Amino acid sequence: MTHWILICTIEVTINHIQIINMYTRALIQTHDKTTSNGDIQARDNGLTLGNDEKYVCFEGDPVICPTCKSIGVTKCVPPYRPWTGHDGRQVNLDGDLCICKCFPPPQLKASQNSVTMIFEANEIAAIAGTGNWLTRCGHKPSECGLTHDQRFRLIDENTNEPLASVKYELECNGHTISGISDEEGFTDFVYSKNPESVKVYIEV
C-alpha cells in the first residue's frame, strides 16, 4: 500500500500571457469608397452579402476616381485566401489598392465588417508580400516576424542623380511589388521573414 505525504505546495503561475494579434480584412462591395474618395463600381456578379443588394467587388472592377479624374481598377494585395467569383477573379478586401493615376495608389475602404477574412500573425508572415499591407494599416511588419526589410534607391548611372517617378517592380519570393520611385529615387520596402534575394526592374 502506497502512502503520500505533502512536502510543499507550489503555486502554478502564468509567466507570460501571449497576445495573439489577429488581422481582419473585410470584403469590399460596390459604392464603397477609396482613400481618394473614389467610387467602387463592382460589376453584376450575382454575389451579395446577406440581405444586402450591393454586389461584392472582385479584382479588376472599375473605380471612378474624382481625385485624378480617371477610371482605375481594383488590385488585390496579400494577405488573402483564395475566394474567386464565377469568372475566376479574386474577391477584394479592405486595404486593397485602386490602380488609377493617383500616387501612391488609394486604398479600398470596406463599409461593412461582418464578412471578413481573419489572419493570425504567423499566417501573415508565411504569405509572401504582406509587409506593405501591414505598414499601410499602421502595423509593424516585425510584430508578425517579418524582421528583414530592404528598399532600393534608383540612381542615373551617368549623372548620379536619383531617378524620381520611375515605375519599378521588386520581385521577391514569388511576389511582385509594383510602384513608382519617390522624389529621392527610393522604392517601397520589401519585407520577409528570412533573407531573400530581390530582383529590381524598372520601366524603360
Ligand SMILES: [Zn+2]
Ligand atoms: Zn485616382
